Amino acid sequence: MRRKFLVFQHTPWEKPGRHLWNSAKKRRITLDVVRLWQDPVPETSGHDAVIVLGGTPNVSDEDEYPFLRAEKEAIRKSITLNKPYLGFCLGHQLLGDVLGAKVEPNFCRSIGFIEGRITRDGKNHPIFNNIPTTITLFKWHSQAVIPPLPKELEILATSADCQIESISLKGRPHITGFQFDNYAAAYPDVCEWIEGDRDWLEKSGMDFDALRRTAREQEQLMGAQFELIFDNFANLVYRE
Numbered sequence: 001m002r003r004k005f006l007v008f009q010h011t012p013w014e015k016p017g018r019h020l021w022n023s024a025k026k027r028r029i030t031l032d033v034v035r036l037w038q039d040p041v042p043e044t045s046g047h048d049a050v051i052v053l054g055g056t057p058n059v060s061d062e063d064e065y066p067f068l069r070a071e072k073e074a075i076r077k078s079i080t081l082n083k084p085y086l087g088f089c090l091g092h093q094l095l096g097d098v099l100g101a102k103v104e105p106n107f108c109r110s111i112g113f114i115e116g117r118i119t120r121d122g123k124n125h126p127i128f129n130n131i132p133t134t135i136t137l138f139k140w141h142s143q144a145v146i147p148p149l150p151k152e153l154e155i156l157a158t159s160a161d162c163q164i165e166s167i168s169l170k171g172r173p174h175i176t177g178f179q180f181d182n183y184a185a186a187y188p189d190v191c192e193w194i195e196g197d198r199d200w201l202e203k204s205g206m207d208f209d210a211l212r213r214t215a216r217e218q219e220q221l222m223g224a225q226f227e228l229i230f231d232n233f234a235n236l237v238y239r240e
Helices: 018-026 067-080 090-098 187-196 198-203 208-238
Strands: 003-009 029-035 049-052 085-088 102-118 134-146 153-159 166-169 172-178
Touching: 018 029, 018 187, 018 208, 049 067, 049 090, 067 085, 067 090, 085 090, 090 102, 090 134, 090 166, 090 172, 102 208, 134 153, 134 208, 172 208, 187 198, 187 208
Parallel strands: 003 029, 003 049, 049 085, 085 172
Antiparallel strands: 102 134, 102 153, 153 166, 166 172
16 A cells, blocks of 8 residues: 655745655655645645645735645644644644644744754653654744643643744644754755745844754754654554
8 A cells, every 4th residue: 555645845945855755765655745835735635644844934924825724724624534744843833823822933033953852741752752852953933833832732842942842732642743844954955945045044144154064964863863753753654
């Protein structure tokens, strides 16, 4: 039986990164990518899981990005169907939004490679099996899911840059969001993101050379770490 995940992409340069492609290939999982700025939002029922990537829109930007309305409805339906869901950055924020959490400007712009910490709930969550308590995060956002959370959600990870780095539905560990973008932390992907988002980064005072240098230094570690997380998610999807 063919294994396939549906992937929602929001911005041309923020596509599935090399770490995501490589991890899926090793598990023989096909990624069916939908480019939401040009393609209609499909039904999710024909896929084993939904992955929602990061991107330029904020969750409230429905007038500027009309596809967000249909995307949110698709996410609601997938949760009703209990379909496995993994969201990154905007995908994490959309998960929080449809489940009743607040998504607002974070207290800082979080960009680049930082240290995150797995919470007590995170240590008990299967998505972080075999992941150390401190974890390197690749960050690219100014919005965030803001506490307090609805009682149905738990916090799996945190950092000095952002209080809520990961959320999950209690009792449904296959529905999880990450504020970080580790799927695209490979050096070539980071370089592409820098060029695609140059104007926003310049307003943040980002040192492009330092960011590229760190991406190259961290590439192997980030790839191995992401593969573990992806394997943990795939095990939840297929109950292996």
